[in-house]
Amino acid sequence: MKTVRNLLKYLRSQRLFLILALLCAAVSVGFTLYIPVLVGRAIDYMLGKGAVDFARIGTVIVQILIFIALVALFQWLMTYCTNLISARAARDLRADVFKKLNSLPLKDIDSNAHGDLISRVTNDVEAIGDGLNQVITKLFSGIVTIVGTLIFMLTINAGIALVVVVLTPLSVLVAAIIGRMCSKSFREQQQLQGEISSYVEEIIGNQKVVKAFSYEKRSQEEFEKQNQKLFKVGLKAQFAGALANPSTRFVNNMVYAATGIIGALSVISAFMGTLSIGGLSCFLTYANQYTKPFNEVTGVLTQIQTALAAGDRVFNVLYSESEPDESGKITLNKVEGGMEFKNVRFSYSPDKPLIKDFSLKVNSGQQIAIVGPTGCGKTTLINLIMRFYEIDGGRISLDGISTKEINRDSLRSKFGMVLQDSWLFSGTIMDNLRYGNPDASDEELIEAAKLSYAHSFIRKMPDGYNTLISENAENLSAGQKQLLCIARAMALDPPILILDEATSLIDTLTEIRVQKAFKKLMKGRTSFIVAHRLSTIKESDLILVMNDGDIVEQGTHEELLKSKGFYYKLYNSQFAD
Numbered sequence: 001m002k003t004v005r006n007l008l009k010y011l012r013s014q015r016l017f018l019i020l021a022l023l024c025a026a027v028s029v030g031f032t033l034y035i036p037v038l039v040g041r042a043i044d045y046m047l048g049k050g051a052v053d054f055a056r057i058g059t060v061i062v063q064i065l066i067f068i069a070l071v072a073l074f075q076w077l078m079t080y081c082t083n084l085i086s087a088r089a090a091r092d093l094r095a096d097v098f099k100k101l102n103s104l105p106l107k108d109i110d111s112n113a114h115g116d117l118i119s120r121v122t123n124d125v126e127a128i129g130d131g132l133n134q135v136i137t138k139l140f141s142g143i144v145t146i147v148g149t150l151i152f153m154l155t156i157n158a159g160i161a162l163v164v165v166v167l168t169p170l171s172v173l174v175a176a177i178i179g180r181m182c183s184k185s186f187r188e189q190q191q192l193q194g195e196i197s198s199y200v201e202e203i204i205g206n207q208k209v210v211k212a213f214s215y216e217k218r219s220q221e222e223f224e225k226q227n228q229k230l231f232k233v234g235l236k237a238q239f240a241g242a243l244a245n246p247s248t249r250f251v252n253n254m255v256y257a258a259t260g261i262i263g264a265l266s267v268i269s270a271f272m273g274t275l276s277i278g279g280l281s282c283f284l285t286y287a288n289q290y291t292k293p294f295n296e297v298t299g300v301l302t303q304i305q306t307a308l309a310a311g312d313r314v315f316n317v318l319y320s321e322s323e324p325d326e327s328g329k330i331t332l333n334k335v336e337g338g339m340e341f342k343n344v345r346f347s348y349s350p351d352k353p354l355i356k357d358f359s360l361k362v363n364s365g366q367q368i369a370i371v372g373p374t375g376c377g378k379t380t381l382i383n384l385i386m387r388f389y390e391i392d393g394g395r396i397s398l399d400g401i402s403t404k405e406i407n408r409d410s411l412r413s414k415f416g417m418v419l420q421d422s423w424l425f426s427g428t429i430m431d432n433l434r435y436g437n438p439d440a441s442d443e444e445l446i447e448a449a450k451l452s453y454a455h456s457f458i459r460k461m462p463d464g465y466n467t468l469i470s471e472n473a474e475n476l477s478a479g480q481k482q483l484l485c486i487a488r489a490m491a492l493d494p495p496i497l498i499l500d501e502a503t504s505l506i507d508t509l510t511e512i513r514v515q516k517a518f519k520k521l522m523k524g525r526t527s528f529i530v531a532h533r534l535s536t537i538k539e540s541d542l543i544l545v546m547n548d549g550d551i552v553e554q555g556t557h558e559e560l561l562k563s564k565g566f567y568y569k570l571y572n573s574q575f576a577d
Contacts, residue, residue, distance in 0.1 A: 040282035090129030115198025131307020142293030185237035337526030369537035372546035416494030420501035
């Protein structure tokens with residue numbers, strides 16, 4: 001019921017079309033229910049030897065044709081309105097989910113398979129839209145049909161009408177039992193669809209690795225395994241859902257048969273009132289119309305259950321806790337760049353502490369290099385500086401102000417980042433360079449590209465700076481992508497720089513040039529450089545050597561080599577024969 005209430009919120013903005021759809025349904029059903037009255041009259045005009053009234057029958061036939069045309073017109077209008085309502089609701093829901101994903105803490109994004117999140121935004125929302133369309137259409141026409149047929153049946157014969165009303169709810173009970181039985185299977189089906197989407201995205205996005213390791217057969221076997229699991233669960237869900245419609249039709253047909261028998265007895269005797277043959281024909285038509293909405297709802301039970309299961313998954317994301325609103329916190333203007341870490345503690349998992357008691361003071365304009373073995377906490381430290389993750393204890397301050405007291409967006413706007421995983425979106429090279437600084441002029445972006453040594457290869461591209469970058473930047477080499485990311489950071493002209501393996505994919509000659517460009521860029525700016533290649537950080541003002549989340553050594557390159565400690569071993573291991 002919670003999912004249903006949440007979905008209803010997305011229908012409130014479509015009140016006008018909901019009212020219009022309901023009116024169209026009322027008119028359409030009203031005309032549909034009046035047609036049996038005309039048919040009954042026509043039958044009564046045929047009874048009696050030599051008493052067939054052809055003139056009246058002809059008039060009735062013309063009236064029936066007019067009403068059939070009107071029914072078709074208003075049904076089309078109702079369908080148009082319901083399609084519009086469901087499409088807009090799905091559009092708004094999809095927009096809200098995407099907006100929510102952008103506001104979630106990074107830990108929530110990292111803890112979910114990205115393909116599964118994509119499936120919730122696309123497949124699940126689409127399933128919700130289809131389910132809403134079916135529910136609205138069947139609900140509106142069904143309610144009007146039930147009320148209308150009941151009124152007509154009561155006017156014809158109240159006794160037989162009560163028989164229909166008492167027996168028909170049996171079909172609702174059957175449908176409810178079956179729906180409860182299969183709801184778990186539908187939820188599992190949607191979950192497995194998300195898992196398959198995640199696996200397919202993973203394999204397609206890493207085809208070079210898959211082929212390099214000849215993993216095609218094993219990936220196919222794994223996919224078949226997941227696909228077969230989805231097939232079995234889906235078959236179980238669809239079979240259980242498909243039982244509802246024939247089961248309710250069986251019950252309703254029994255009701256229809258009982259109505260026919262009682263009505264026939266009423267025609268030939270005074271039992272439960274009297275009916276004409278035309279009246280009986282009309283009543284049986286209404287009895288059939290009365291049970292029709294119940295049959296139609298159970299006929300789309302599979303779609304409804306799928307929509308509800310999809311709704312659970314979507315609203316689990318939509319009502320997750322977002323990063324708190326920080327509009328009232330401090331907004332930074334000019335930043336000097338001095339930072340201090342005092343007794344900082346952090347862990348991704350409570351039972352596995354990573355950074356235990358980290359303290360460091362960084363003066364404005366200093367170049368700080370962070371080195372250490374894999375998993376020692378280097379990148380984690382960057383995540384904490386940027387508040388991608390919140391510290392468990394201690395304090396991180398910028399220019400003497402705790403980063404927790406600074407507006408998150410304002411804080412991040414003061415940092416320029418170049419990561420090892422270079423990300424570029426589908427668009428022109430110029431659009432990608434302007435990503436971090438929308439107000440930058442073309443001349444400023446070109447100058448940034450020249451400083452990062454990206455200008456030379458950009459000029460050789462088919463359309464220069466207007467060259468379109470394909471999906472996942474497949475038309476660029478790894479080194480070219482990283483150079484563009486460096487140029488993008490340079491175009492931002494930030495007071496603080498963070499370089500996380502920023503030159504790891506660049507050839508040695510280009511790296512030397514980029515290091516010179518970085519030296520110019522970092523002049524007067526606080527810089528944090530995460531590096532595995534220790535030759536790139538020799539000129540740093542301070543080198544932090546980390547191991548198991550702690551700083552085990554710190555000093556300049558020469559000082560650390562002289563001490564012959566952990567850094568000495570790391571440095572020499574990279575140049576050993």
